[in-house]
Amino acid sequence: xxxxxxxxxxxxxxxxxxxxxxxxxxxxxxxxxxxxxxxxxxxxxxxxxxxxxxxxxxxxxxxxxxxxxxxxxxxxxxxxxxxxxxxxxxxxxxxxxxxxxxxxxxxxxxxxxxxxxxxxxxxxxxxxxxxxxxxxxxxxxxxxxxxxxxxxxxxxxxxxxxxxxxxxxxxxxxxxxxxxxxxxxxxxxxxxxxxxxxxxxxxxxxxxxxxxxxxxxxxxxxxxxxxxxxxxxxxxxxxxxxxxxxxxxxxxxxxxxxxxxxxxxxxxxxxxxxxxxxxxxxxxxxxxxxx
Amino acid sequence: xxxxxxxxxxxxxxxxxxxxxxxxxxxxxxxxxxxxxxxxxxxxxxxxxxxxxxxxxxxxxxxxxxxxxxxxxxxxxxxxxxxxxxxxxxxxxxxxxxxxxxxxxxxxxxxxxxxxxxxxxxxxxxxxxxxxxxxxxxxxxxxxxxxxxxxxxxxxxxxxxxxxxxxxxxxxxxxxxxxxxxxxxxxxxxxxxxxxxxxxxxxxxxxxxxxxxxxxxxxxxxxxxxxxxxxx
Numbered sequence: 001x002x003x004x005x006x007x008x009x010x011x012x013x014x015x016x017x018x019x020x021x022x023x024x025x026x027x028x029x030x031x032x033x034x035x036x037x038x039x040x041x042x043x044x045x046x047x048x049x050x051x052x053x054x055x056x057x058x059x060x061x062x063x064x065x066x067x068x069x070x071x072x073x074x075x076x077x078x079x080x081x082x083x084x085x086x087x088x089x090x091x092x093x094x095x096x097x098x099x100x101x102x103x104x105x106x107x108x109x110x111x112x113x114x115x116x117x118x119x120x121x122x123x124x125x126x127x128x129x130x131x132x133x134x135x136x137x138x139x140x141x142x143x144x145x146x147x148x149x150x151x152x153x154x155x156x157x158x159x160x161x162x163x164x165x166x167x168x169x170x171x172x173x174x175x176x177x178x179x180x181x182x183x184x185x186x187x188x189x190x191x192x193x194x195x196x197x198x199x200x201x202x203x204x205x206x207x208x209x210x211x212x213x214x215x216x217x218x219x220x221x222x223x224x225x226x227x228x229x230x231x232x233x234x235x236x237x238x239x240x241x242x243x244x245x246x247x248x249x250x251x252x253x254x255x256x257x258x259x260x261x262x263x264x265x266x267x268x269x270x271x272x273x274x275x276x277x278x279x280x281x282x283x284x285x286x287x288x289x290x291x
Numbered sequence: 292x293x294x295x296x297x298x299x300x301x302x303x304x305x306x307x308x309x310x311x312x313x314x315x316x317x318x319x320x321x322x323x324x325x326x327x328x329x330x331x332x333x334x335x336x337x338x339x340x341x342x343x344x345x346x347x348x349x350x351x352x353x354x355x356x357x358x359x360x361x362x363x364x365x366x367x368x369x370x371x372x373x374x375x376x377x378x379x380x381x382x383x384x385x386x387x388x389x390x391x392x393x394x395x396x397x398x399x400x401x402x403x404x405x406x407x408x409x410x411x412x413x414x415x416x417x418x419x420x421x422x423x424x425x426x427x428x429x430x431x432x433x434x435x436x437x438x439x440x441x442x443x444x445x446x447x448x449x450x451x452x453x454x455x456x457x458x459x460x461x462x463x464x465x466x467x468x469x470x471x472x473x474x475x476x477x478x479x480x481x482x483x484x485x486x487x488x489x490x491x492x493x494x495x496x497x498x499x500x501x502x503x504x505x506x507x508x509x510x511x512x513x514x515x516x517x518x519x520x521x522x523x
Binding site for chain 2: 246247250273274275276277282283284286287288289290
């Protein structure tokens, strides 16, 4: 009986090996990102996305979904287009004259590049946190309340107070600043400033938060706090994070997307990407095999 | 044919570190292979001198295991290996545990050889020891070969050999029991052979484990305990 099982297993393994190679050895760009770029419940969907700066094409035919309450990390060498792609999904690229975005990008099924879509309203739903903390030269309170005021989210002062407190709480900053809300935001430490920016982003109740290397200017402790925050925020928000730190991608994200010279090469569960990536280029990048 | 491109990291030191753990593991494997061969020969020839040597060398194997283990831990701490590099470190770290156990089994066989040298040779069982011994030595050799060449196909082929070893072990067991019932005076000496056979069978199991680590290393698939889990 046991021997029979052993034989069967060995045969089964042999068949599996022949039919399915877990590791793909190819350095060519795949026509479609390999792995699992699509999800069942997409918050945002990007189809056939090309981005150009003038004549130069920066993004080539990218197809990917961002799932509800998912943290997706985008990694890749400098100039691979991950930031360009991130900035396309809340129309931050509109501010760059030479930049053109083609393809279909939707948020809850709505085309975000349609004439009906107001970019300011879109950016309220899809917030952004930048590489360098950039608080307004105003008080901590005003930094957080600026957005809600602008979008008319609060009619009374008490409501505004509540939004400010809740946002600072969620950003893990409340305890540190509650006694000095009237002091300038620029007087905080780098890590605190970045959490202030996150509080500012979530004050207007966005649905998606885009983070463009949010920790690259921070020390390890401040980085750990932001990463902890990302895990907590993913309960309520959908998060896309661009990072140069592969360990950070491995720590915070559910799925990881690998970009290479404007092509989306592989999207897979983070665990898979960091233990057994499917594409040779992904493998080469995350193991530090090319520059 | 180095499919994992161990020598292509931007950091040359990283290349060297990874090469080093692989080389040390194979070196340890070579020593363990020798131990198994010596232990079997000591048993066959009732050569207690050779058996003593096997027991002595065993401590060297334990040291190698600890050294390589420490190098692996340091490498993880300093380099945070990912993907195939991570799988290499994991596979080496698991394989050295299996090698160390094989070393232990060789030591047990050597102890049985000493008993037999003192009590007089057993009436039967040497043919079986020789046969199963040759099978598991080949398995061990093939599994280390598959590791050094990162050859998952060869590893899977070697895993299949364990089935034959298990069958041969069972039939040897039956034969020894029959003989012991016929001649109860030989029980004590026959038991020594039985324990040695048991150790050989275990060595086959560990060689099979090493093959599983090779498949994980090359293909990123964990194929352990498949017969219990069914397919996935």
